[in-house]
Amino acid sequence: NSKVIQTPRYLVKGQGQKAKMRCIPEKGHPVVFWYQQNKNNEFKFLINFQNQEVLQQIDMTEKRFSAECPSNSPCSLEIQSSEAGDSALYLCASSRVDWVNQDTQYFGPGTRLLVL
């Protein structure tokens, strides 16, 4: 069972408001991923980190989305100015870095964002 912790579980914002969600990866997992699962259940990769460093991110996250994984603090994903189309389930996943195990990503319960 995954031990990735995500808070809050539900988030309701008005358009234009900031929305911030947090993730604590499994202990011993330095790699953290954020995915967006929309209402059609489609997944979109947003960004990933190894420790505090960004490894990959898509264009979307370079504009209204920002994310960080500071040392000794939860990782976070923030939407600066929420839009209705941002309504989705935001999933955080973590993994190890050794070659054998780095492939398996363990998902948290998600933060369900509703932008009114």
Added chain:
Amino acid sequence: GDSVTQTEGLVTLTEGLPVMLNCTYQTIYSNPFLFWYVQHLNESPRLLLKSFTDNKRTEHQGFHATLHKSSSSFHLQKSSAQLSDSALYYCALRGYNQGKLIFGQGTKLSIKP
């Protein structure tokens, strides 16, 4: 770029019948990792199977899949469906040394009594 295709959006079966969910992929990498994740209602995705070895069957919880690089396929099978198997099933690809997962569109498996 990399992609994963799951041709069935919805599969409805009667309990006890065999299950087969299709997954094909495209990637430039010669050694991709392939995964099946299962997502039950209101839950997060959970790893069901994974493989990176060509032509080797991998099994877990009654499900099995074999990665066939020659046909770029990683179909999920089970000999006898159970009611509790009703869920969304996602096939996913991770290219060599690429961290992110590329998910297919998902297949909703619905098992009827």
